[in-house]
Amino acid sequence: MPLGQRAGDKSDSRYCGVEVLDFPAGDGLPAVLTHSLSSAFDFLLAPLVDPDYRPTPGAVLPVAASDLVLSPSQWSSHIVGKISEWIDLDSEDEQLRLDSELTLKQEIAWATHLSLQACVIPPPKRSTCANYARVVNNILQGLTNMQLWLRIPLEKSESMDEDHDKSETVDSWEWWNSFRLLCEHSSQLYVALDILSSLPSMNSLGRWFGEPVRAAILQTDAFLTNARGYPCLSKRHQTLLTGFFNHSVQVIISGRSNHNVSQVSEGVLSRDENHTEDTPTQHALSPYLDYMAYLYQRMDPLPEQERFEINYRDFLQSPLQPLMDNLEAQTYETFEKDTVKYTQYQRAIAKALVDKVSDDEVSTTRTVLMVVGAGRGPLVRASLQAAEETGRMLKVYAVEKNPNAVITLHSLIKLEGWESMVTIISSDMRCWDAPEKADILVSELLGSFGDNELSPECLDGAQRFLKPDGISIPSSYTSFIQPVTASKLHNDIKAHKDIAHFETAYVVKLHRVARLAPPQEVFSFAHPNFSPKATNQRYTKLQFELPQDTGSCLVHGFAGYFDAVLYKDVHLGIEPNTCTPNMFSWFPIFFPLRKPIYVPSESPIEVHFWRCCGATKVWYEWALVAPSPSPIHNSNGRSYWVGL
Amino acid sequence: MPLGQRAGDKSDSRYCGVEVLDFPAGDGLPAVLTHSLSSAFDFLLAPLVDPDYRPTPGAVLPVAASDLVLSPSQWSSHIVGKISEWIDLDSEDEQLRLDSELTLKQEIAWATHLSLQACVIPPPKRSTCANYARVVNNILQGLTNMQLWLRIPLEKSESMDEDHDKSETVDSWEWWNSFRLLCEHSSQLYVALDILSSLPSMNSLGRWFGEPVRAAILQTDAFLTNARGYPCLSKRHQTLLTGFFNHSVQVIISGRSNHNVSQVSEGVLSRDENHTEDTPTQHALSPYLDYMAYLYQRMDPLPEQERFEINYRDFLQSPLQPLMDNLEAQTYETFEKDTVKYTQYQRAIAKALVDKVSDDEVSTTRTVLMVVGAGRGPLVRASLQAAEETGRMLKVYAVEKNPNAVITLHSLIKLEGWESMVTIISSDMRCWDAPEKADILVSELLGSFGDNELSPECLDGAQRFLKPDGISIPSSYTSFIQPVTASKLHNDIKAHKDIAHFETAYVVKLHRVARLAPPQEVFSFAHPNFSPKATNQRYTKLQFELPQDTGSCLVHGFAGYFDAVLYKDVHLGIEPNTCTPNMFSWFPIFFPLRKPIYVPSESPIEVHFWRCCGATKVWYEWALVAPSPSPIHNSNGRSYWVGL
CATH class of the missing domain: 3.40.50.150 (Vaccinia Virus protein VP39)
Incomplete structure (x- = not known):
């Protein structure tokens, strides 16, 4: 049962799961599922195989339940597989390593056989996890529908300002980043974040909104207790959870109950009472679910505009070519x-x-x-x-x-x-x-990036019949960009398997995106411009500084906007800080990078943008210079241009 | 309003349109639409531009109605555009030809502006229509969503048996075939068939079920009159219409009413009373619509099995590889x-x-x-x-x-x-x-084509542990093929833009397909087979004779089936003439041809099929020899094979 009815919200964040800590063999799994669903949870994160199992020749895998005890649709709709946590692919112990590899593959094969939508794989046990990533990458090559969610604890220790010894700081985002780089940004690899009682800085948390986070596993230990003895969350936790809800991340409650608030005894998930499946007791974790539903329902309803646009979220569109094509x-x-x-x-x-x-x-x-x-x-x-x-x-x-x-x-x-x-x-x-x-x-004539639908060229052509003291409305316009993490957009572009799509700008309603620094101005145009030296070519260098407590991050490209002065103080635009409210004619534009760039903590980003004009077309070129140079994108407008 | 509720039928054949013969300018079009919809028609086939218009410099196109008089969804859901019938792209008169080209392009541009789903373009005016096809092909290159339906009268004169002078026989299928070959099988080019009072032979009509027929335009002149004065159709027309309903073809009623059966006066479509839009009179063609609804509703409901499988119609699937892959x-x-x-x-x-x-x-x-x-x-x-x-x-x-x-x-x-x-x-x-x-x-271990999931190789491996007098169940199996017209399948394969997909066999629930000749046996296998000379390689030549009155046709490939003897008289199979009823484990298989082959009337089709075995894989090769040779398909199993 969804957390609540939020008008227009069709995202996964409506659903809340529960982690099954014990290994319920045989009929235990159907009973646990029935109890959890009747307690309003939507799905289980459940172990698939006896955690005491180690591979032996000829042994039959000791699975939690035969595929027959649940229907195919129950398996795929209500069970997320939890891969055995003992596996350690980077152990020095070769036998453990080999056993781990075999078990991981057997468990994933079983989950595939069950047509599960996803499995959670355990967090890396150490910071070097190349062999773990290699085996997971092998497995990902063979998966067609199932996703793997890599479990990552949400932690980042802040380095002291005077002591910049990076080696002592821990930032679990770095684990994720290494893992996904080793797996080449696989589009079936996602993150499940363990939310603990202490949280890193908001700027560092913000990075995750551009990463493929599928689930936030909320530990019962992260909850506080309110005056009436019920579980609640700190303000900062609340803000984070609201952020997850708004970015289509679903919550999974995990842990033992620390808040035995109801009179009825604890349910099947309590270690002591594992066999009371048939008594209709309340689920031990229901108070936590109730609190999640409260947080979810407390959010403002989605604005009507947002509801209209919900299907456009993160959907890449080619910009209009109104000059070459006739609009319908x-x-x-x-x-x-x-x-x-x-x-x-x-x-x-x-x-x-x-x-x-x-x-x-x-x-x-x-x-x-x-x-x-x-x-x-x-x-x-x-x-x-x-x-x-x-x-x-x-x-x-x-x-x-x-x-x-x-x-x-x-x-x-x-x-x-x-x-x-x-x-x-x-x-x-x-x-x-x-x-x-x-x-x-x-x-x-303005596009999402201001001049990208060739307003400058058109108005240059039209000002022939404007009086010398005539007025152009708009009188000027400026484009803006900011660096973003946007793994979903990157993967959607990658699916085309060519360079051209990485050298194209897209109109897109940005949703699962982390905006890493405030937007800066790129190109400006003013009209009329009767100067004989006027040109519509432009070249701009920009430097972005990320907030010091952000940590490192990955930049997939740049979000672009515009602001236009129509006349004197009347303006119009979509630049986030000054945008005209309730206007829907423009989504932002997105300039991708062919290869996402790792930006180490506190390193500035330097990007260059060109606007180039030829006899029959206009195009942009762009390149990163720092922290490390990228190739020049869209050289000579080879991949993306706007026809004159 | 659909013709009726036929459980499970979600195809377009539920919808019935009406052709607007006069040019209703201005408010006429909304009025005609309202009247037709309220009379239970679903859409109009309506002229978009004044038929008296001829291009002149600077003139504004005299359209039937401004885009504003209907909503975008009304335009796209309820209007099929009818392109001016005077256009003649192959006229000897150069001015007429140039005017025709310009008008056709302007009208299509207007229809695109309105986001219509389709336009009907007039029938070729003569048998050589290369310039018409060239201009249409030009237009098709630029269309993204709209379809063009080429109007073709359904006629074929039968040649006398003793007099084989082909030049005197008329077969309108030949017009369509030339036109679509010139347009390179464009996937946006369809047929709208004009159904007249006399019909060609059933075998020749059957060809159209494999062609992209979107609409059957039923002329009121084709109707007979029953004892009570109401319109009805001949038995042969009824059979044809039922065939169209079963192949997702929608009907459009066209012509003047010949059956003024109701007491009320004729509606807006009557030439005499063109301005009575507001009186709620019955539509002049309602009696014809009522008869269509009667025919539609008289059909048997779709069997449950067919309803389950409706979404698989003509959907190409790669055959399972149960030997290489594990089933889920x-x-x-x-x-x-x-x-x-x-x-x-x-x-x-x-x-x-x-x-x-x-x-x-x-x-x-x-x-x-x-x-x-x-x-x-x-x-x-x-x-x-x-x-x-x-x-x-x-x-x-x-x-x-x-x-x-x-x-x-x-x-x-x-x-x-x-x-x-x-x-x-x-x-x-x-x-x-x-x-x-x-x-x-x-x-x-049988696939749709019998041996294609490598039952022979597996059972050869297993018969080591079968006693010399042991029994194999199944004891034998045989594959079958028949030539088919299947333009939809051809276009779906063509969309991959490579040869490999044309050298692959597909599992597919055949629907919009014309079966041109009875199936013939291809390969047989019997088990056990202890002969030391046994091999699973096979080579077969087959010759298909089409019924004499079929006329010419286009072959897109071969439909394949199997029949298996389990033991003695107990068999199992999907060969259409002997298939086991109510079994759903197998759809037919389809072997495409890279280039569809034109088969002139009364010419036999000769096809060769090979089953080849290598160390790690088994594959088929196939080729047409008559009426004209095709390349050998899938040489060395380069495109499609089954792993051992």
Whole structure:
């Protein structure tokens, strides 16, 4: 039974499991499962094989239960396998090492036979775990559907400021990082984090939100006791758990009960009463589950916008090419619904009209406004509304290159009776021979990264018919980037098995991502720009410093945003610190790195970005310089470009 | 509203559309749509652009309706675009040709803008239609989601037997075939068949079931009138329509009403009363729709087995490799449920036991029976039941190579109390050193093509421990093939863009397939075979004659089946003419051809099949010899093989 109904949340974080500490053989497993499900847990993390088993020739594997005692759907929906914890693939003892390898493979084979969705494999027993990783990597090559969750205790000792001796600090993220690098970022290898009573700094915890964490195994020892004797969590633990819920991580309760709050005796998981399966006692860990459900239900409901976009989370899309391709009616329909955006445009146009035409002149002066890239007309509407609002007279030219949108524009003008005010021009703004010059040029040509849909090139072409003192709305725009950990995006790109997809920028609603440092400005453009030396080529170097207590991390690429000044103080954008609320026309952009870069604790990240212009296309190139150089990505625009 | 509720049928054939003959401009289209939907039609086939339009510079396309008059989902769910019928891309008149090309492209661009699912393009105006195909092929390259349905009248004149002058016979399938060959089997090009009052022979109609027919456009002129004045169809038309329903083809009613059976006046589709949109009159074509619904609902409900398998229709699966891979619990679970199969085995084993042990010997003779490939034990159970049924004493060895299945076998034996009768052997049958010899060897190692899961090689390995007079169950098996048209399967394989996938055999539930000739035997194997010259290599040539009235056709590959003699008269199989009813363990197999072969009317098809054996693998090679040679497929097993 899910932790609660959070409107619109369809992620795994609704589900809560329980770890089975003892080895329930034979009928024990079905009984434990029934008891746990009836106590509102959703699944078990359960041992599959007798932990006393060691391989001997000809022996039959002493499994917890025959595959027949549960149905195939029970096995796959309700059991996560727990691999024997004694295995030690990096022991100096060769026999133990060989026994461990054989047992691990036998247990995984059995779990595969049962079609389990996942197995938890024990934490590395030491910091060098190359042989463990080798065997797991071998196994991963043969798995088709099952996932392996590597168990990692969530711990990081803080180094003293004056004493930078790294060798003495422990950071379990480093174990995970070595393991997954050895396993080549396998897309079926995940993390299960053991949450203990003490927690590292928030900045270091934040790293995990970009890692493939599937489960947070919450130890009963991590709980405090409230005034009424019930289990609760510290504020910092609460914040962490809420973070997990928001990043689709499911919780597993583990440990012995320290809070025997109910009158009924403890359930089957209590060591003392292992055989009372049939009495409908409360589960010993129910108070902890109740507290989890309380935390889950206490969260704010997902905003409506977020619910709409939930299926886009971490889903990579190629950016639109509105210049080369014609948008479809559905695309126009979607973007036209973004009322916040058009309200901002209307405010900007109104301010510009008032600046252009003083109150004395309203009856004598008619402003010439050109909407370049008019689409199906939303900016024409916003312009006419701004004119009405300010009492200014307007002559509008609506310039649009998509002949299908022009058909709609004609219907609109007729329907609204705008024939006297609006002239429709079916042409690319870069070639149009305008009959007069404009006072105001209004456009919406911005992509997620600002200039990436070639607004600069289009407006350069259009400013031919802007008066020398004319206004462009937007008047300027700036792109931003920040380094991120984003293992899911990396694996999705890797699945294409080529370099081209790693040299492409994607539009994506970032979700399972760790943002490692505040965004910084990349490229800026201002319009109009009549300077004869004006160019749209750009080159920027940026240096990012991570907070000192973050620890080391892995950077998979850069998240990109934009902010635009429409006119004076009216802006529009998606840069996280200044973004316009409730606007949905743009997701962030993501620039991947071909090879994720390890950033040691306290090392700065230096990245270079280029915007390059050719005769028929515009493209970006990017490269990391520190902590270690990457190849130049997308050299000559070989993999990704925007057509002119 | 669907034609009716046919339990389990989720195919498109539930939906019935109506062709809009006139050009309803402006608000006409929404009104016609509302009226048609309220009259229980599901969609319209409607003209998008004024048929009087001819391209002129600067003109705005005179569309039926602005994109705004219907919602995006209405456009895509309820409107199939009808491209202007005047276009003629192969006219001698150059201006007409150029106007046609421009108009076709503009109309398709508009339909794309509206996100329509499909457009119907007019029938070729003459038998040479290369320029039409070229322009359509150009367009298809740029389409991502929309389909084009080429309208083709369903006609074929029969040639006189004595007069084989082909030039005088008309077969519209030939138009379609040329067109799709020119368009390189584009997966977005489909057929819409116009059903007229006279129909060609059933054999020639059967060809279309393997072609990508999306719609049958049923002309009102094709209807007869029943005693009460209502429209009905001839028996042959009824059979054809039922065939379409069963092959997921949807019907579109077209034409003027010839049956004014209701008292109310005709609806908006009647030319005379085009402006009565608001009166809730019955749709002029409703009597035809009612008859379609009657035909649809009259069909037998889909059998339960068919409902289970509906999602597997035409879905290509790689055959299992049970020898190299270990099956999973779910796979065992599924196959163990096939009670018909195990009942046949039990019958065969019972007969063999009675033959081995006469009634006088039942108390003194114990038969040694070995189940080789025991899996989780279903054949062990069938053997013990046969022994009980016949009163024979049995000693069973259950030999199984999958250690996970062996775990289950141990549980089963214990659970059932069979310890005294059954010995479990965890070993590959080919290496087992048996302590005694068997009277009966029971196995289920057959694939869809009989020997394709290497039953011959496994049983050769096992017959070492069969007594010279011992019995193998099955005692023999034979594979079968027949040539098929299967454009969907061809396109699915083509999507992989390599040769290897065209040299692979697939397990597939054949659905949209035309079976062109009766199946013929390919390879046979009998067990035991103690001959020192025995080999499992095979080579067979087959010649298929198509019925004389079929006409020409395209062969995409061969459907394969098997039949097995378990013991004496007890058989088991999927060969269509003799198949065991209600058995679901096997779908047919499909051997594709890299390039589909055109078979002219009355030409025989000659195909050669090889079964080849190497040290580590077994594979098939195949090739067409007539009507024209294909390359040898899968030479040296380079693309597809079964591991030993």
